[in-house]
Amino acid sequence: MSDAESSTGNDGPETVQINLRLTQAFLDDIDTTWEEQGFNSRSEFLRYAARDAVKHPEFSREGWKQIAASEHELRTGDEELVSREDVLAMMDDGTDGE
Secondary structure: OOEEEEEEOOEEEEEOOOOOOOOHHHHHHHHHHHHHHHOEEEEEEEEHHHHHHHHOOOOHHHHHHHHHHHHHHHHHHHHHHHHHHHHHHHHHHHOOOO
């Protein structure tokens, strides 16, 4: 069982507070990301990320790795830009575009 605390508010469903252990380096990355992406708080960002992972389980960890690698290649000039249609086609058929 977890050490969870719950509360109810007048503005929505019951929320539950959980404890999460992360490395300091990973937490620093999370803090940088939520601030750069315009989230109001770390909690809001983590809720968004968790909701996205649950609602879109077909988008795997491997998919995130491919996006990160492609982003790096674009930023360093090592790769050409891929169209939206190409990305959607790759996601639909499970290929990596080769």
